[in-house]
Amino acid sequence: MSEAITVRLLGAVAAERRRGSAEEPIDLGPARQQTALAILAATVGRPVPMDRLVAGIWGQDAPRNAEQSVYTYIAGLRRLFEPDRPRRAPSLLLAGSSAGYILRLEPDQVDALLFAEWLEEARRVQRDGDDREAERRLDQALALWRGTALSGLAGPFAEKERARLEQLRLAAQEQRAESLLRLGGHKEVAEELRDLTRHHPLRERARELLMTALFHSGRRAEALEVYEEGRLLLAQELGLSPGEGLRKCQEMVLSADAAAVEVRPAVPHQLPRPLAEFVGRSRELVRLKERLAPRDATPPGPLVIITGPPGVGKSALAAQVAHAAQERFPDGQLYVNCRGATPGVPALTPIDVLGRFLRALGVPPHAVPADLDEAAAMWRSRLHERRVLALLDDAADLEQIRPLLSTPFGNALLVTSRESMSWGEDAYQLELGRMSHAESATMLARLAGAGRISADAGETARLVRLCDGLPLALRIAGARLAGRPDWSVSVLATRLSDERNRLHELAAGDLAVRSSLTASHTALERGARPLDRLAARALSLLGLLHVPETTGEAAGALLGVPAPEAEQALERLVDAHLLDRTGPGRYQLHDLVRLFAAELRPQSPWEPLVRALSYYAASARLASHVSDPHRNQFARPVDATPHAIGGAAEAIAWLEDEEAVLTAAAGQALGSPDDTIAGLGVSLAFSLAWHQERFYRMAEKKALNTLALEVCRRLGDEAGAQLAHTHISNALRMTGRTDEALTHLQAALALARRLGDAYGEMRALGNLASANNSGERYGDALPWAERQLVLARSIGTRVGTRYALTAIGSAHRGMGRPERAREALEEALTDAVEVGDGVHEAQIRAGLGECRADMGEPEQAIPQLLRARELYAPGGHRIGTLRCLIGLSRAYRMMGDLDRARSAVAQAAASENGLGHARWARLLREEQAAVHAARRPSAPHGA
Structure with a gap:
């Protein structure tokens, strides 16, 4: 009897009975009964007393009837293992004695015990120097694992035994890596070790082996990153320093000839151009440069901070000193605008800042970690043994830049911020005050001409006082004088003096900048040239839109003029230092100007705002349609001239470029109490739906459509509410929140039926099927898909018919009926190819x-998957591409072509990085494990 039973603990607890050449699974009953079996199986052949069983199952929370429950579990196991045993006959397999219960199996009938035995045999042959045999035995041992040990079981024994077995598994993986490294398999084992350290970052031995593998693969920089990441994690998590093994690995890598094993990435030079008319600040420049480039050649200060009020010239000074010190940083100079005080535009997150810097330092975009701590560790590793200066302009606060601090010595962070920051003894903070009278006059002379400034010293002094030494105010004043050669200094000073409140504001921090901006705006508004007046009007209208950038087309919609004329007005604002040019045809309000423009409150602001939002909504709708004409457009048509789109590739590129602007505009409009404006927000949100799905922007999709649902309810727009429910459900479905998705779809279905909207009802039925399929509830999905198919055919919609057939195929496949799935899918394919629907195809x-x-x-699967991947590529469908790669890996693996399988699954892992989709992450892990297992040879001789 005992020879016919196998118990498996290395995964979900399971048991099988062998009958002839076949194995049949045994249903082990409830979880606590399985725990009882696991306790007995862990000590086969030895008695387990009742008190140990109770303690292992319940611990301190054992109920009064715990022993009676154990009796029930034992009786249940006996019936399952010995179904033919006479009722009163003693159990031969699970015997009872005064010492406890004994499970009479051999150790090799329990996978956990067999694993431990093979692991010990591998250690023995490894000690004897036979690494090839050790690798073979370890492969066989690791192949016994089917997932997390004792998966799904709770209780003291399960938790303790699970941890013990996991430690054995990790030790086996490390032991196998040791043998492979000695056999020369450095490249092969590197990725396996990287995955091991990713999931167990505090295991120093795994990290040592990974460093060794990377070093001997010629990847010296990556090996040092692994060490630095481990050092930081050990310090942060355990308060420990790296052990001797890790330190020796670091010494090995550092002592090697860098030129022989590493090609350094291109040196970034990202510093903004210093102001051509920069004057003054000589003392501050000397002090800051001494911190960044000490005269005694000691390392630079790791953190230098410039603080002060808005408009005081922090950014200009930082750019000047960074250029002055750049020779001390031969490995690169980085720059980022942190947007800490950009009105209406979110500040960059720490991971945004790290991502930009890491990419500039040569990290491929797909390799930038999504986790903040991992990205910070990689940042520090990249700076190891280098000298890099990073300028972080307009930081919101210390928290925004904290992950970048503690950089290796030799590198430096130069930070500007409106906020004072306190960061230990390594930081140097300079609070920047207003410019002196002499410096202010010199700045004006540089901008407007020395002759004009010196012609009336009294009026110059008056103008300097009105500007209160603020560089931004002085720069604007000087630019106005330069643009009006017929004006004397007295004219401008008088204009500023006419506003009593303005004089007060000029002496009150932020208000000083506002008054100078008002003067510049007034000068344009009253200018003799029509272009000046149009530029002034453009500035007042730009404050209506809370978007990060603008273009000539968008400004033309605001102004109600052709785009070329609007772009000339924007260029005039650039000349007046009221607007920044961020790229060809793209403009951005300076942070302080944005605040000022928002306060201008032009007359009749409703019409310009509606025109601009209509332009965005019409353009997004058109681009969405052109990017894939076979997808239904949910947004209603908008009466506006859209951006011209040449083809699908151009449409996708435009949506990518404008995504941040369109999302911000939609959010602003949806938050408006005005019904027309809010309705345009709904249209924008709906127009972005396909783009967001294509690039997996599910958080943004859910947020916008949640606002859209509130607006539709407010407006009594049940058709719009139905669509909003649909989009919200899709975002929830694609992030694994099936139950919530179904709730919204039921609401969409009810609305469609109440409205008599047969197409909407058909769409809701299909989405209910899709949500259940995504949630792996295939039995629930099939009836919804079949109902959709009937309705789609009755109303004559081919796209709905294809969708229903595809969902039917997915459901049948999920239920283990691939032949029936294929029939439905082939019917759908014929139609998709006929109409040219690439996404459905x-x-x-x-x-x-x-x-x-x-x-x-x-062999039949591979051409289909390759063609699917080819079709997905132009649109950037991330999940579709990932699906194809996982499928290709599986097909190649089934054919025994493990090289191609490994390549496909590696590409899949790169594609999945940062996606955050739980289901596809799980499917990827399963395929990675399957590819790994397929490489293992058969069991050791005599096992």
């Missing part, structure tokens, strides 16, 4: 490829 071919693999026909 890609989805269907991916499903057909998976079905062919399920049917044991990997």
Whole structure:
């Protein structure tokens, strides 16, 4: 009897009975009964007393009837293992004695015990120097694992035993890596070790082995990153320094000839151009340069901070000193505008800042960690043994830049901020005050001409006082004089003096900048040239839009003029230092000017805002349609001239470029109490739906459509509410929140039926099927898909018919019926190819490829999956691409082509990085494990 039973603990607890050449699974009953079996199986052949069983199952929370429950569990196990035993006959397999219960199995009938035995054998042959045999035995041992040990079981024994077995598993993986490294498999084992350290970052031995593998693969810089990441994690998590093994690995890497093993990335030079007319600040420049480039050649101060009120010249001074000190940083100079005080535009997050810097330092975009701590560790590793200066302009506060601090010595951070910051003894903080009279006059002379400034010293002094030494105010004043050669200094000073409140504001920090900006705006508004007046009007209208950038087209919509004329007005604002040019045809309000423009409150602001939002809504709708004409456009048409789109690729590129602007505009409009404006926000949100799905922008999609749902309810727009429910459900479905998605879809279905909207009802039925399929509830999905198919055919919608057939195929495949799935999918494919619907064709071919693999026909699966991937590529469909790569890996693996399988699954891992989709992350892990297991040879001789 005992020879016929196998108990498995290395995964979900399971048992099988062998009958002839076949194995049949044994249903082990409730979880606590499984725990009882696990306790007995861990000590086969030895008695386990009742008190140990109770303690292992419940611990301190054992109920009064715990022993009676154990009796019930033992009786249940006996019936399961010995179904033919006579009722009163003693159990031969699970015997009872005065010492406790004994499970009479051999150790090799319990996978956990067999694993430990093979692990010990591998250690023995490894000690004897036979690494090839050790690797073979370890592969066989690791192949016993099917997931997390004792998966799904709770209680003291399960938790303790799970941790013990996991430690054995990790030790086996490290032991295997040791043998592979000695056999020369450095590149092969590096990625496995990287995955191991990612999931167990505090295991120093795994990190040592990874460093060794990377070093011997010629990847010296990455090896040092691994060390630095480990050092920081040990210090932060455990308060410890690296052990001797890690330190020796670092010494090995550092002592090697860098030129032989590493090619350094291109040196970044990102500093903004210093002001050509920069004057003054000589004392501050000397003090700051001494911190960044000490005269005695000692390392620079790691953190230098410039603080002060808005408009005091922090950014200009920082750019000047950075250029003055750049020779001391030969490995690069980085720059980022942190947007800490940009009105209406969110500040960059720490991970945004780190991502920009890491990419500039040569990290491929897909390799930038999504986790903040990992990214910070990589940042510090990249700076190891280098000398880099990073200028972080307009930091919101210390928290925004904290992850970048504690950089290796030799590097420096130069930070500007409105906020004072306190950061230990390594930081140097300079509070920047107003410019002296002499410096202010010199700045004006540089801008407007020395002759004019010196012609009337009294009036010059008066103008300097009105500007209160603020460089921004002085710069604007000087620019106005330069643009009006017929004006004397007295004219401008008088204009500023006419505003009593302005004089008061000029002496009150932020208000000083506002008054200078008002003067510049007034000068344009009253200018003799029509272009000046148009520029003034443009500035007042730009304050209506809370978007990060603008273009000539958007400004033309605001102004109600052709785009070329609007762009000339924007260029005039650039000349007046009221607008920054961020790229060809793209403009951005300076942070302080943005605040000022928002306060101008032009007359009749409603019409310009509606025109601009209509332009955005019409353009987004058109781009969405052109990017994929086969997708239904949810947004209603808008009466506006959209941005001209040449083709699908151009449409996708435009949506990518404008995504931040369109999202911000939609959010602003949806928050408006005005019904027309809010309605345009709904249109914008709906127009972005396909783009957000294509690039997996689910958080943004859910947020915008949640606002859209509130607006539609307020407006009594049930058709719009139905669509908003649909979009919210799609975002929830694609992030694994199936139950919430179904709730919104039921609401959409109810609305469609109440409105008599057959198409909307059909769409809701299909989405209910899709949500259930995504949640792996295939039995629930099939009836919804079949109902959609009936309705789609009755109303004559081909796209709905294809969608329903695709969902039917997915449901059948999920229920283990690939032949029936293939029938539905092939019917859908014929139609998709006929109408040229590339997205549906890609989805269907991916499903057909998976079905062919399920049917044991990997050779037939591969052409389908390759074609699907090809179709997905132009649109940037991230999940579709990931799906195809996982399917290709599986098909190649089934054919025994493990090189191609490894390549496909590695590409899949790169594609999945940062996606954050739980289901596809799980499917990827399973395929990675399967590829890994497929490489293992058969069991050791005599095992």
